[in-house]
Amino acid sequence: MKRLKTYLFALLPLAFITFSCDEEDILVQEQLDNNPLPGAETGDGGVLDLSNYISLGNSITAGFMDNALYTNGQNHSFPNLLATQFAIQGVGGGSFNQPDINSANGFSGVSGTNILGRYELSLAQQRPVPTVGEAIGDFSGNKSELNNFGVPGMKITDATNPGFANPYYLRFASNPGTSTVLGDALSTTPTFFSYWLGNNDILGYAVAGGVDESSITSQPNFQSALEQSLGALVQSGAEGVVMTLPPFVLLPYFRAVPYNAIPMDDQAVVDQLNDGFDGLNRALDGLVQLSALVPTLNVTQAEADARKVEYALGANPILMEDDALVDYDRPGGEFDMLLAFNQINAAERQALAPYGQSRPATAQDLPVLTSATVLGTPVGGSATALVGITVPAYDNLILSVSEFETVVGMTATYNATIAGVVAGINAQANGSITLVDVQPAFADLFGLTPAEATALFDPSNGTNPALAAFAAAAQERADGTDADPNPGLGINIEGHNLQPDFRPNGIFSTDGIHPNPRGHAIIANLIIEALNNQKGADIPMVNVTALRGILARDF
Incomplete structure (x- = not known):
C-alpha cells in the first residue's frame, strides 16, 4: 500500500503538468483561431515575366x-x-x-x-x-x-x-x-x-x-x-x-556646405580683412566712374557691388572664382585700363590680379561637399592667403x-x-x-513648393521665372528669414x-x-x-x- 501511495503521489505532479499543458494548448489554439499568424508572403507578377x-x-x-x-x-x-x-x-x-x-x-x-x-x-x-x-x-x-x-x-x-x-x-x-x-x-x-x-x-x-x-x-x-x-x-x-x-x-x-561658410567672431580680424580689400573695392568703384568716360568700358554699379568684398561678424559668404564673369585681369582688360588712366599704380594693379573673376558667393551658388576640407586652408604656406577668405575659392569647389x-x-x-x-x-x-x-x-x-518644383523640373533652359523663385527661397532659408525654413x-x-x-x-x-x-x-x-x-x-x-x-x- 505504501508503494502504491508513493506511486499515486508521484503521478499527481505529472497529472497537473498534463492538465496545465492541455489547458494552455487550448488557449493558444483559441488565440490562433481569432488572430491567425501571417503565412508565407505571396505576390503576383501580373503580366510580367520576371524569371530572368x-x-x-x-x-x-x-x-x-x-x-x-x-x-x-x-x-x-x-x-x-x-x-x-x-x-x-x-x-x-x-x-x-x-x-x-x-x-x-x-x-x-x-x-x-x-x-x-x-x-x-x-x-x-x-x-x-x-x-x-x-x-x-x-x-x-x-x-x-x-x-x-x-x-x-x-x-x-x-x-x-x-x-x-x-x-x-x-x-x-x-x-x-x-x-x-x-x-x-x-x-x-x-x-x-x-x-x-x-x-x-x-x-x-x-x-x-x-x-x-x-x-x-x-x-x-x-x-x-x-x-x-x-x-x-x-x-x-x-x-x-x-x-x-x-x-x-x-x-x-x-x-551640406552653406554658401556663407566663413565664420567671423573677432572684430579685429574683420577690420584687418576689410582694410585689405579696400583697394579692390575702390578699384571697382573706379571702373564704374571710368565707364562714364570710356565708351569701351561698361561696368555698372550693380556689377561692381556684386564683386566687392566686405566682412562682418557672423557667417560670411565664401569668396569665390566665377568663370562666367568678365575677367578684369585679362591683358588689356578693366584692371589694365585703370592703370592706363592713372587710377591705380603698378603695385596696386599687381595686387588686383587674383580678383579678375571673383565675387562673394550667394545662396544661388552651391559649394560642393569636398570644399569643406579646403576652405580656410593656406595657399603656399602663407598665413594670410586663405582659400575662400582672401584667395578666391577655386572654380571646382563651387557650382556657381x-x-x-x-x-x-x-x-x-x-x-x-x-x-x-x-x-x-x-x-x-x-x-x-x-x-x-x-x-x-x-x-x-x-x-519643394510648386514653384520650386517647376523651376527644377521644367526650367525652359534656365529662363523660366520659377528658377528665380527657387533661388529666392534658397536665399531666405540660408539667411534664416523664411518663416518655415523646412516646409x-x-x-x-x-x-x-x-x-x-x-x-x-x-x-x-x-x-x-x-x-x-x-x-x-x-x-x-x-x-x-x-x-x-x-x-x-x-x-x-x-x-x-x-x-x-x-x-x-x-x-
Whole structure:
C-alpha cells in the first residue's frame, strides 16, 4: 500500500503538468483561431515575366555608396532588393547574381601609402571619415550568370562602347576590350530589365564644380545611345522599367556646405580683412566712374557691388572664382585700363590680379561637399592667403549660379529625351517599357513648393521665372528669414520621417550623392508601385525602415 501511495503521489505532479499543458494548448489554439499568424508572403507578377531580371545602370545600380563599392552596399542595391521581392512566392522571379566585390570596406582612394575605404559618419567630428580600404580584385564568379550590370562612372554612351576601360566593368567583362556592357547584359537572354543611365552624363560636370562643359553628353548623342540600348533590350523580347533623372542640385553633396561658410567672431580680424580689400573695392568703384568716360568700358554699379568684398561678424559668404564673369585681369582688360588712366599704380594693379573673376558667393551658388576640407586652408604656406577668405575659392569647389542653371537645364533636356524615346518605343512595342518618374518623390523628400518644383523640373533652359523663385527661397532659408525654413522636409515612410541628407535618419550615404540602403529601398518601391499600377502585378513592397541608414562611429 505504501508503494502504491508513493506511486499515486508521484503521478499527481505529472497529472497537473498534463492538465496545465492541455489547458494552455487550448488557449493558444483559441488565440490562433481569432488572430491567425501571417503565412508565407505571396505576390503576383501580373503580366510580367520576371524569371530572368537584369539591371543596367551606373553606380547607384551597382550599389556604390559611402564613396566606395563594398559588399554590404552591393547587397543593398535597389536591383538586389527588387530581385528579393520578385523572388517572393507567386511573383515569378529567379536568382539574381551580382559581380561581388568581396570587400568589407572597398576602395575610395589613396592617402600617401594608405588605401582608403568606404566612409562612415563620425559623430564626434560631425563629418564623414574614411575607413581602412582594400585593393579591389577581379570578379571570381561565373560571368555568364550575372544579372547586375551596374558600373560606377558609366555614361549612357559607354554601354555600347567596346573600348570602355572602366576598371569596375573590366573586372567582370566577358571579353575585356571587345565586349560591351549592353552586349553582356543581352547575352543572358533577359525577360525583364531595369535601366537607369544618364546620371553621369551631367552629374560628373556638377560634382567637379562645373569646370568642364566638354564632359556633358550632347542631347543628340544622349538620345542616340538611349535609343540603341532600349531598342536592343526590347527587341530581345524583354520588358522593363526606365527611370528618369533626379534634380541633382538638391543632393546633400551640394547642400551640406552653406554658401556663407566663413565664420567671423573677432572684430579685429574683420577690420584687418576689410582694410585689405579696400583697394579692390575702390578699384571697382573706379571702373564704374571710368565707364562714364570710356565708351569701351561698361561696368555698372550693380556689377561692381556684386564683386566687392566686405566682412562682418557672423557667417560670411565664401569668396569665390566665377568663370562666367568678365575677367578684369585679362591683358588689356578693366584692371589694365585703370592703370592706363592713372587710377591705380603698378603695385596696386599687381595686387588686383587674383580678383579678375571673383565675387562673394550667394545662396544661388552651391559649394560642393569636398570644399569643406579646403576652405580656410593656406595657399603656399602663407598665413594670410586663405582659400575662400582672401584667395578666391577655386572654380571646382563651387557650382556657381550659371553652372547650376546648366545642370538644371540639361537634366530637364535629358528627361524630356527619356520620356520621348520611351513613348516612341512603346508605340511600336505594345507598351513594353514602364517609365518611372522619380522627380515627384524628390519634390516630396525636399519639401519643394510648386514653384520650386517647376523651376527644377521644367526650367525652359534656365529662363523660366520659377528658377528665380527657387533661388529666392534658397536665399531666405540660408539667411534664416523664411518663416518655415523646412516646409515638409523629409519623407514619411512607415511612420518614420526620413531626411534628405546623410544624418542617422537620412536616406543618403556619407558621400552625399548615393542613397544608403533605406534610400535604395525607396527607389525599389517606386519601381514596384509603378509595376503594380501599370502591369497588374501585386509585388510586395520592401520594408524600408527594417534596413539600416548610414554607417556611423562615435570617434
